[in-house]
Amino acid sequence: MEVQESSLLFGRLENLLPGGNTRTASFYSPFPLGLDRGLGCVVWDVDGNEYLDLLNNYTALVHGHAHPVITDAICRASARGTVMAAPIRLHAELADRIKARFPSIELLRYTNSGTEAVMMAVRAARAFTGRETIVKAMGSFHGSWDQMSMAAHEVARPQSQEANRWTGIPHAIEQLVLDVQFNDVPSLEAALAAKGHEVAAIILEPVLGQVIEPATPEYIAAARRLADKYGALLILDEVITARLDWGGSQGKLGIQPDLTTLGKIIGGGLPVGAFGGREDVMSVFDPRRLDSIGHPGTFNGNTLAMAAGCASLDLLPQSEIDRINELGERLAIRLQSIFEANDLGLRLSSVGSLLHVHCACIHEFHAACLREGLYIAPRGQLSISTPMDEDVVERAALAVERALDRLRSEEPRFRTRSSDGGLMSEV
Numbered sequence: 001m002e003v004q005e006s007s008l009l010f011g012r013l014e015n016l017l018p019g020g021n022t023r024t025a026s027f028y029s030p031f032p033l034g035l036d037r038g039l040g041c042v043v044w045d046v047d048g049n050e051y052l053d054l055l056n057n058y059t060a061l062v063h064g065h066a067h068p069v070i071t072d073a074i075c076r077a078s079a080r081g082t083v084m085a086a087p088i089r090l091h092a093e094l095a096d097r098i099k100a101r102f103p104s105i106e107l108l109r110y111t112n113s114g115t116e117a118v119m120m121a122v123r124a125a126r127a128f129t130g131r132e133t134i135v136k137a138m139g140s141f142h143g144s145w146d147q148m149s150m151a152a153h154e155v156a157r158p159q160s161q162e163a164n165r166w167t168g169i170p171h172a173i174e175q176l177v178l179d180v181q182f183n184d185v186p187s188l189e190a191a192l193a194a195k196g197h198e199v200a201a202i203i204l205e206p207v208l209g210q211v212i213e214p215a216t217p218e219y220i221a222a223a224r225r226l227a228d229k230y231g232a233l234l235i236l237d238e239v240i241t242a243r244l245d246w247g248g249s250q251g252k253l254g255i256q257p258d259l260t261t262l263g264k265i266i267g268g269g270l271p272v273g274a275f276g277g278r279e280d281v282m283s284v285f286d287p288r289r290l291d292s293i294g295h296p297g298t299f300n301g302n303t304l305a306m307a308a309g310c311a312s313l314d315l316l317p318q319s320e321i322d323r324i325n326e327l328g329e330r331l332a333i334r335l336q337s338i339f340e341a342n343d344l345g346l347r348l349s350s351v352g353s354l355l356h357v358h359c360a361c362i363h364e365f366h367a368a369c370l371r372e373g374l375y376i377a378p379r380g381q382l383s384i385s386t387p388m389d390e391d392v393v394e395r396a397a398l399a400v401e402r403a404l405d406r407l408r409s410e411e412p413r414f415r416t417r418s419s420d421g422g423l424m425s426e427v
Contacts, residue, residue, distance in 0.1 A: 001371050005046040009034040025058065028366065028378040038065030040387035043375055051375035052396055054382040059209075059354065060264040062243050062324075063315055064387040070268045070311045077307035083299055090306035097313045098266060098274060101247050102238075104256045108276025109285060110301035114239035114263030115143025117273035118203070120295060121259045122147065124275070125201035125233045127284045127293050135191055135202040135232075137182040141210050142203060142237050142261075147173050182208060183215055185222045196230030201259070203235040206249030212349045212356035212381065220255050233258040233281065239273075240264065244325065244352045246318040265316065268308025271299075315386065324384045325352035327393050331384070334397040342404050353384040361407065368403035 010031035013020040021027045034046040041064045043053045056064065063070060077090070091110070099105050111117045122134055134147065142148035146169045178195060181187035192199065202223050207214045220236075227234040236257040238248040243265050245252045250260065259277035266272055276282060285295050299305075332350040335357070339346040346359040357380035359365055366378045374396060376382050384393075 001049055003033060003045065003047050003049070006034040007031060009046055025377070025379075028363070033370065040064045040066070041385050041392060049373070051370070051373050052392065052399065053375045053385070054396060055375050055377050056383050056385050057269070058264075058377065058381065059240050059243065059383045060267075061269050062265045062353075062383075062385055063268070063312060064385040065269075067268075067311075067315065067387075069315060070308050073268070073307040073311040074270070074304050077303045080303065082304055083302040088301070088303060088306070090303060090310065091301050094266070094306050094309045094313075097310060098262065098276070101242075101313070102250070102260055102276075103247070104250060104258075104278075105260055105276035106279040107282035108274050109282070109295055110306075111273035111275065111297060112271050112299050112302075112305075113143065113273045114237075114261060115145050115148075115273070116297070117239070117261040117263060117275040118142045118148055118235075118237060119145050121235050121261050121275040121277075122201060122203070123293065124259060124281055124284055125235065128281045129200045129232065131198055131200040131232070132176055133178055133195055133198040133200060134176060135178045135180055135188075135199055137204055137208075138179045139182050139208050139210060139213075140203075140205045140237070141208070142205070143239075146170070147177055148203075182213070183219045185219055188219070188222055188226060192226045192230050192232075196226070196232070199230060199232040201233040201235050202227050203237060205237045206241045206253065207244070207351050207354065209240040210379070211358070212351055212354045214351050215249075217253055220253050224255050224257075227258070235259045235261065235277075237261045240354070242266065243316070243321065244354070245321060265312055266309045267305045268310075268312035270305040270308045272305040272309060320386055321353075324386055324388070327388055327390065328353035328355060328384045330390070331355060331382075331393045331396060334393070335400060338397065338401050338404065342408070344404060344407060346404075355382040356380050357382070364407055365403065368406045369399065371406065372399040372402045374399040374403065 010020045019027055021032065026032055036044050036046045038053060041053050043051050043065065095108055098108060109120065111120060126132055136148065149169060178191050180191045204215060204223055206220065224234050234257045236250050238260055239262060241249040242262055250257055257277065258281055259275060261275045263273040266274060284293050286292050328350060332348055332355055336348050339348060344359065344361065346357060349356045349358065357365065362380050366376060369376050
């Protein structure tokens with residue numbers, strides 16, 4: 001596989017961006033492939049190599065790339081102005097669609113990312129309860145905000161530099177966040193018994209997005225019970241899991257949180273976030289109140305994201321959710337069978353349209369998949385998008401099978417720049 005243009009692009013970016021990238025998750029050694037375009041469930045790199053995209057920008061592109069309905073909605077919206085410092089009809093249009101899916105959301109606000117949605121949901125909880133402590137599960141991912149970033153002891157990667165991944169975050173923040181074990185009811189109970197009357201909120205992912213591990217119904221139910229017992233709020237982070245059911249995971253679990261955070265699929269591939277919930281809690285942002293709290297954001301609810309979000313949700317009825325979940329389950333069965341036939345120590349976790357491959361040789365596996373035309377996350381995450389069908393699932397399974405054959409026979413190699421930046425050599 002020739003990747004000379006990707007190498008040259010990375011060389012250029014090295015002189016412009018630290019590490020040659022502007023998003024930590026997009027980097028892998030010796031350099032990440034530069035992508036040029038995408039259509040449906042296929043992407044092409046700058047060298048013209050074609051890949052089946054099972055990354056989908058970390059689950060955000062539930063409809064794949066350049067869906068004509070979404071791109072048309074964006075174009076029509078852009079012709080009327082990209083962003084307004086005022087209310088627009090699309091704020092109501094998207095809110096109506098979100099509220100129809102999430103009965104727990106009585107009022108909501110827009111942000112530009114899931115990270116911002118979590119920031120503001122936590123701020124609402126603190127303002128409403130008058131408390132400061134937040135309880136979160138170890139291994140959960142709630143964005144890049146200091147108070148929700150995973151601590152070094154939560155990162156399960158072998159590289160030594162991971163120990164410093166979260167430097168720059170003040171130690172004082174540790175006093176504001178109480179870690180508990182995921183899916184461990186006694187751990188949650190013990191934490192609330194010790195500091196329950198200081199807790200503003202318990203924030204949980206219904207599925208750990210970093211590893212695709214679902215929370216048990218008992219664990220989520222315990223969080224609801226304990227939040228009520230100690231006067232705290234329950235926040236469910238459905239930024240990733242909103243794609244799994246019409247009403248997200250909370251609908252399937254039969255749990256009504258006080259606040260919900262959303263992102264990814266509600267923006268049709270554009271930067272977006274939202275948070276919402278109980279009217280009495282969300283009313284802390286009502287500017288007509290003398291004690292209201294501020295919520296700034298130049299691009300909150302911008303025209304393009306609202307239009308794309310409306311189109312995205314319209315394209316995702318329950319029937320389509322069921323279809324991609326079934327495709328994910330079929331792929332999981334195929335991959336599990338392939339893994340069991342090999343002795344490379346691979347295992348799989350999955351929930352509906354979300355999957356994750358786990359193994360000690362994950363970097364080699366990722367490289368082998370790229371060489372076989374399969375674009376996945378460097379850490380092993382995969383997801384299904386609506387342009388996919390059974391033939392695509394079979395194509396993906398066969399690509400994984402070839403990748404494992406490659407791992408058994410030889411070390412995956414990529415072409416990279418020589419030390420003088422000129423001729424290509426293999427590493």
